[in-house]
Amino acid sequence: MTIAVSEEGLLIPRDILEGAQEVEIRREHETIRILPIVPRDSIFQLGSQPVHCNLPDASVNHDQYIYGAGK
Numbered sequence: 001m002t003i004a005v006s007e008e009g010l011l012i013p014r015d016i017l018e019g020a021q022e023v024e025i026r027r028e029h030e031t032i033r034i035l036p037i038v039p040r041d042s043i044f045q046l047g048s049q050p051v052h053c054n055l056p057d058a059s060v061n062h063d064q065y066i067y068g069a070g071k
Helices: 062-067
Strands: 023-028 031-036
Touching: none
Parallel strands: none
Antiparallel strands: 023 031
């Protein structure tokens, strides 16, 4: 497929994008690549910003610290 370049750039036909909502455009040497961005599930962000505290055994005894449960 050949597409003319206008003053604004290129208009890429939607059917080529195969339903992508967002794309990344990369220039690699003399090649321009258009890559669909796949949305990430928010569950993959879980634990990416851990809370730091002064409890060395918090991972083992988290119920006791959160709920006050006895051993």
